[in-house]
Amino acid sequence: MASSATNPNPSNHTNSAPISPVFITTESLHSILSHHILIQHFHTSLPTVSSSLHTPIRQIHEISRSSSLLLMPSWSTSPSLPFTGVKLVTYFPQNSSINLPGIHASYVLFSSTTGQTLASTDGTVLTLYRTSCVSGLASNILAREDSQVLVMVGAGALAPHLIKAHLAARPSLRKETMRECDDEAIKRGRVFVDNEAALVEAEELVGAIERGVIDKKDVGFLVDLIKGDNIGRRNPEEITVFKSVGSAVVDILAAQLVYEGYVKSA
CATH class of the missing domain: 3.30.1780.10 (ornithine cyclodeaminase, domain 1)
Structure with missing residues (x-):
């Protein structure tokens, strides 16, 4: 671990007390x-x-x-x-x-x-961490309270973090498997994204919008869910889809x- 910063609080320093990175x-x-x-x-x-x-x-x-x-x-x-x-x-x-x-x-x-x-x-x-936790936050809002099975979409280094984040958000989960997302999943679910960039960067959403599977205006945003400006899950039978592309x-x-x-x- 590197040495601690001098006067590390960025909102409480003066010109005579420089910060050591x-x-x-x-x-x-x-x-x-x-x-x-x-x-x-x-x-x-x-x-x-x-x-x-x-x-x-x-x-x-x-x-x-x-x-x-x-x-x-x-x-x-x-x-x-x-x-x-x-x-x-x-x-x-x-x-x-x-x-x-x-x-x-x-x-x-x-x-x-x-x-x-x-x-x-x-x-x-x-x-x-941030990508998986954004997904975990969405799961905390959108997933059913009694969810027990997690299906992984995609793989790679992010997969273990996604599993841990979803377990943190939904401790009731007992099983995970793996599957790619398709138009049918997008069509059957109410779609939410982490930010507007997802509408032009997420290939499964871009393609679904171009093919008329969903309308761009029907896509909801995570911040609106947190604020309560948009309703997430409306009943236990509803399918919700969340896509994250990350942001600064x-x-x-x-x-x-x-x-x-x-x-x-x-």
Whole structure:
């Protein structure tokens, strides 16, 4: 674990007390975060900070024909979230031939008050936590209270985190299997997404909308569910579908939780 920051509270420092940036190791990140805690943090924070966060569309830069660099920034000047953050992601699919992951990421957190660097950490692991916990939060709102079976859609490094997040949200779950999502599932269910980007980035939704399986106006949003502006599950027989594509909003909220937890434990 890296040394603690000098005057680490970004909302309570002066020009004479500079902040010493910290590097939060992957091991420290795991010790600070839990799926249950992050789900609760999203549930509490998303309705109050979403409107005050500025989150441009992610930038994608081509490094070569097969590799790219992605930038996902977000910033807030709200006293309750005085942070600016950016996730930097490299995508090198050819790494499979040399037994390396194709995606690597770092997350850097700054003070929105002075712009000083506060911390950097493993963006890949942070992404696994935030993506799975957004899904777990949706499950907490949309799934039946007596749900016992979890069907995994997709695989890879995210799968274990998704299972843990859903177990944290729905302790009644007793069994998981795996299946790909199709038009029939989209058609039969009421569809909700984590943010508007899902309507242009999620292939199963884009295709379903283009084929007339669903109408874009019928898709609901997670923040509206949390606020109670939209009704989630209306009865035990109803099918609900949630699709998450991720955003810098949940990145910065996850990074906030990690940084503040690190400062308290240092």
